[in-house]
Each structure stands twice: as C-alpha cells, then as structure tokens.
Amino acid sequence: MESEATKDDGIFLSCLKRLVGKVMDTACTAKKLGQDDPRRVVHSLKVGAALTLVSLLYYLKPLYDGFGTSAIWALMTVVVIFEYSVGATLGKGLNRGLATLLAGALGVGVHYVASLFGNIGEPIVIGSFVFLQAAISTFIRFFPRIKARFDYGFLIFILTFSMVSLSGFRENSIIEFAHKRLSTILVGGFTCVVICTCICPVWAGEDLHNLVALNIEKLGDFLEGFGNEYFRLSEDEDCNSEKSVLQAYKSVLTSKNTEEALVNFARWEPGHGKFRFRHPWKQYLIIGSATRECAYRIEALTGCLNSEIQAQVEIKSKMQEECMKMTSECSKALKELASAVKQMTKPSSAEPHIENSKNATNRLKSLIKSDLWKGTELLAVIPAATVASLLIDIVICTEKISNSVHELASLAHFKSAKPKVSPEEKTEGSELEIIELPSCEDCSSVVITVHESSDALPASANNRHMPL
C-alpha cells in the first residue's frame, strides 16, 4: 500500500513539475512579448480602462436610467473596435458609426414601407429586404477596395439593418430602439477613440514609416556583412551576431501584407507628429516593393554564399576589391536612404554612394574584360560570375529604391538635410558631396569641414559647419 502511495506521489510530482514548466514557459513568452514592444502592455491596460469607463453607464444611476440595457451596446463597441493602432480604431469606429446611422435609417424606412402591407404581407416584405440586403452587402465585401477599408462597415450595415427592421416587427418603439443603439455606440466609440488617441497612442503611420526604413536598413546591414562573409575576411567563423545580420533580411521577403495593412490603417489617421493628414502613404508601398525586389536578389546571393561549389580563392581575390566596393557603397547608400526616411530629410547624401557603386560596377566590368582571367578554368569562374552579376542587379535595385525614396521626399516635402561629412566618407566620396551643394558659401564651409575632419575631431560632425 505504501509503495502504491509513493508511486501516486511520483506521478503527481511529475505532473506538477510539467505544469510548473509550462507555466514558466508561458511567463517567459509573456515577458518577451512585453519587452519586445512595451506598447502591448500599455494597450492592454488601455482596453481595461476604456471598458471600466464605459461600465459607468451601469454603475451611475442617472446614466443607467437614460440608457437602460442598451448600455450593452457601448460595452460591445469598446470591446470590438478598440484596436492596437489609432488608425485601425478610428477606421473601425467610423465604419461602425456611419454604417449604424445609415442602416438604422434604412431599417426604419423599410419598417414603415412593410407596415403598409398588412399583417400577412409585413413579414414577407421585411424578410425579402433582409435577404436581399444581406446577399448584396456580402457580395460587395468581396470587392478588393471595399474589403481593404470598409469591410467592417458592411458587416455592421447588415447587422444593424436586420436588427432594426426586425425589431420593428415586434416592438413599437422602433425609433427609440434605433436612437438608443446609435447613441450608445457613439458613447462607446468616442470613449475608445479618446483613450486610444490620447494615452500613449500607437500610430500605424509611424509604424509603417519605421518599418519601411528598417527594411531598407536590413538590406544595408546584409550587404555590409556579405563582403566579409563571402571573401572570408572576418577571422572567427562562428561569429553569431554576424550570422544573424545575414539572416535579418529574410523578414523583408514577406513584409507585403503587413505593409498593406498598415497603409490602410494609416490612411484613417489624422495628422500626427511629423506626418500631416494626407501624407503620401501609398508611396510606402512602392518603396516596399522596390525593397522586396532587392531582397529577392539578396536571397539568390545567399544561395551562392551557402553553395557547395565555391569560386577558387585566387579568382575571388581578383574581383574582391571591386565587389567589396560595390557592396559597401550600396550598403552605405541604403543606410543613408533609411536614415533619410527615418529623419524625413531629402536623401541626397545617398547619391554619391550610388554613383560610387555604379563606378565600381563599371570597373568590375572592365576588369572582367581584361586578360586577367586567361587560363582560368571557366567552371571555377561561374560561381564568382554569378555573384558579380547579382551584385550588378543589386546596384540597379538600390537605385530603384533610391528613386522611390526621392519621390516620397518630394511628395511629402521632406526638408533638406544638413550637409554632413563624416571622416570615413571624406576619403571616398567628398568630391561628389561637394558637387551636391547649392552655393559657393556652402562649398567653402564643406571644404573647411573636410580639412577639419582630417584632424579626426570627434562626435558632432554634422554641426561642424555651424561656426561659419
């Protein structure tokens, strides 16, 4: 008997251990979710607060006497339309409000028309209207444009229309019903929008803006790391942080849906922070698509990185200089573009790098033309040639990204960047950067800057022309 009890204890203990393990796992996931984006915790608290606020309709006697059980619609509105970003909440709120108003009015109208048909005719007329509008509205929801922005509105339209016209069949106070539903929904919607917008708002537009900039930066990071990885320049092979940089671009490949959703939300948002109301959000889709195109080439490039067939070391070393130049200049250009997008300045500082990468492309081409390669077996050249060709493609893609960012800059009236020349750039691109500048005074300032920077002064490089 005792041994059986011990056995039972053992089973119980192992179960308990497994349970504790699972709970710990979940707690870890929760902690990570919160740390990755603390706005999630704030959002959860905001939902709780909005719901508690709307509960006052129940707690306070005068309010409850006014709304009665209809207070439930306010509660429901809060739960259903409170979304993570302001744009999504506003979009759902406006959809719900307008659809309720319109469908309520139509429902009341149908109710009066139906009541003309007598006791037997009424349910038939109402029934056919409900059937027809449900079928038609459901079909309209398949239209891609409607689906993107007004899907929820049509859902609420079907719901409210059916509810109002059917309630009219059993209740006499149909106007009161429609009125109560509308006013409680407005109370709920208003609460949501105020709390969502005023307490630590999450702007879909800002998220989109940062996402697009981050994606461009990820490609820049990859290209920065690629040269070292491909030509085996870095000493320690198992450097994990390096590897993760080379993997980060993967998320760019599948970012299309996120970007589209964010654009749809952002279009509902009012002006906020650096963005005015009609910010050209759709241009971000064009930048995003150019970024993805570049990411596809990079994906093909990693195929070369991990391929069993590698080019001979001597061939690699022959083209190393120009390839490194191409990747590093593209990387710099992409990073400049990303930072220009982030800071909403004109991306002119990326241009010299793109020029440099194009020059490196031409030099690579003439290098390949030269007799340097004679006597090498062609099979050994192929992997290197593929890398070269993909890099040439990537230079073209980088220029495309640059063009789309320029278009965004002109559409959204980005301000001009302060001319800045950091010590590293001076040696490679300073003469091109001077060409960029508009007037003689600025030129002299930059020339002096260049001389100054050769003394390797630290930090505040971008303010160095100020003393003039």
Next chain:
Amino acid sequence: MESEATKDDGIFLSCLKRLVGKVMDTACTAKKLGQDDPRRVVHSLKVGAALTLVSLLYYLKPLYDGFGTSAIWALMTVVVIFEYSVGATLGKGLNRGLATLLAGALGVGVHYVASLFGNIGEPIVIGSFVFLQAAISTFIRFFPRIKARFDYGFLIFILTFSMVSLSGFRENSIIEFAHKRLSTILVGGFTCVVICTCICPVWAGEDLHNLVALNIEKLGDFLEGFGNEYFRLSEDEDCNSEKSVLQAYKSVLTSKNTEEALVNFARWEPGHGKFRFRHPWKQYLIIGSATRECAYRIEALTGCLNSEIQAQVEIKSKMQEECMKMTSECSKALKELASAVKQMTKPSSAEPHIENSKNATNRLKSLIKSDLWKGTELLAVIPAATVASLLIDIVICTEKISNSVHELASLAHFKSAKPKVSPEEKTEGSELEIIELPSCEDCSSVVITVHESSDALPASANNRHMPL
C-alpha cells in the same frame, strides 16, 4: 436664357454620363468577381438565407415568446461568424460558443462574489475584475499561437464576461440573462454551421490543397516558357499569352500569409472529401516555403531575361541544349508534383524527371569544363554563366519541393499512382519509369503499354494496363 438652359443640360448630361460610366465599371467588376469564383455569389446567397432563417425567431410567435429580444444575439451571431470557408466559420463558431460558456459561468461567479461586499463594495469588486480580465485577455491575444487560432474567442470572452457581470449589477435575473445569451448564440451558430457546411461548402483545406498545387504548377509553367523566351526560340515576340505565363509565378512570391490563414482555418475542419480529420495541413506550409524559395530564384532569373546585358548568341547556343533540358525536365517534374498533389497520388512519376535534370546539370558542368569556351571574352560569358548557375540552383530547389511533397504523401498516406506512360514521356524517361515499378507482372504490363502507346492510341492512356 435658352443658351444657359442648354449649358445646364450639357453639364447634367456629362454628369449623367460619368455616373453611368461608373455604374458600368462597378457592374463589370462585380461580374468579373462572380465569374472568377462563382462560389462568392453562392456564399452571399447563403448568408442571406441564414439570416432569413434566424429571423423566424422574430416572426413565429411561439419562438419569440421563448427568446424575446434576446433573438437579437442569434441574428448577431449569424452576421459575425458566417465566414467564406467552413473552417473559418467553424473556428469562429466554436470560439464564440466556448468563450460565451466559459465567460458566462465566470461572470455569474464574479457577480455572486461581488454581492458579498455590500452595496458600496460591489461595483468596486466588479469593476476591478472587469479591468483585470480585459487587460489580461487583451495581452494574451498578442501571443502568436493564440492570435492564430483563438483571437476571436478571447474577444468574445472579454465581451461576455463584462456583459454578464455588469448586467448582474442592475438585473436580478442574471442566470436567465446568461442562459438566454448562450442559447440564442447556439441557435445562431448552429444555423450558420449547418448552412455553411451543407449548401455548397467552401473548404479551406481544399482551397489550400489546390493553391499549393497551383503554385507548384505556376513554377513549372514558367520554366516551360523560360527556355523558349531566353533562347528566342518562339517566332512571334509579342505573344501575350506567353508573357502572362512568365508573370504568373509572381503571386507565389507573396503567398505566405494566404497559406498560413488557410492552414489555420483548415485545422478546424472535419474530414471532408479526400481529406480525413487530422490531415497533415502543416506540411503544406513546408511545401509552400520550398516553392517560394524556388520562386525567389526564378525572380532573379527574370532579371537576366530582361537585363540589357545579354550573352552572345553563340555562347547561348553552346549551352542551349543542356539548359533547355534542365528547364524542361524541372518543369515536367514540377508539373508531375503538382498533379500528384492534386490527385493525392504518390509523386513517384516526378523522380525520373528530377534525375534527368540532375544529369543535364552534370552535363552542363562538364560542357563548361571543356575547351569549348576558349577564346570567348569573359564579359560575354557572365550573363550566360549567371543563368546557368541560377538554373543549377533551381534544380536543387525542385528537389527540395519534391522531398517535401514526398513527405506529405507519406504523412497523408497518398495512394500509389497508376503507372502511366504517355507517348512523349516514353522517348525520354520510359526506362526510368519501369525501374519505379514494384513487381514483374506490373513490368510486363508497362512494357506492353509502351508498345501500345507507340501506336499513338488516344486518351485513356492511364487505364491501358487494365485489360491484363
């Protein structure tokens, strides 16, 4: 005066024309939407029918006496959970039903606990419970696994819990309230599920299955057309249907989200048609990811197709045979895989084509090794070398797709394909196909088949071994 009237008429007419034009445009879009997928029209009618059926709760006096105004919940349930596919509807229905049950029970419990705290304590206790559960549930919705499958359930949980516990504060018949809400939701949910499943059901699983097969086929189509396009074999350059085949693969690049959504829906579905209940839906994600990897290479390949720098014609012609062989064999393999997935048969017929494409790869490599290329300028070789290298990658990707399809076939117990040898395949792969077959009797049947097929008998080729 007359001229002004004419002018007004003119403006009116042009407005009318524009309006008519817009209406016609919309009608065209609607017609196209319906023609592209007639199930959309059926779905719209089904929603109308379900809503009309649930309206009977209002029309029929005995039913209305039972449910009263709670009939509204049934209406709402139908509008909200009736989704396009059975899986989505079932998922939402189960989420809604279970969440309502659980939250209703908890809400009643909290109501009783709160009532112990007296008149002043009660709203405070209820308020803090509502706040806490809303905040916690909202945070849980951020967990990726929960978001994928139980997002709607948690939404309804928050809603029902708040509604039931708050209603208890004002109404005494809280049990009746919870009971009515649950039973009307069950009526609405049941109506939805029955109509959605029984009348022309749209199965997410079937859609997923077909989508994955179609995506593989699109890659096959591209590779079939690519050879002709790259080596300019087709006569008419502006052949539009050819171009559209070369563009179709683009949708594969961004199919990830659709596939993931369909998998989540499909997992809710019961066994149907060819699929049993626990069909390995997740394996489709692996196939999809392998397919996308291949599509990324193809995207890079189109870069070569449209590049300004083209390989010299003579170089192209030197590698034409092997490249054509590689693309055509890969294309055949992919199409066999697609048709195997579609028909749920073992994809053994793809293997000889993969073998052939590997052999062609080896021949291409040795061709490149040979002295054939001597004296050619390397710059002219690079574009051709890139194409060759990408094609080699694509052969590897094709094998990966094949492996993932094989895994699906073994996980889902696909039946063996009937050995079929069509006249075209006989000349290229018949000896390999015979190797595939298990026993001597079958061999003889196929040998005879091969002989028969040389007489070019039409159609029912795959049944030709039956007479034995």
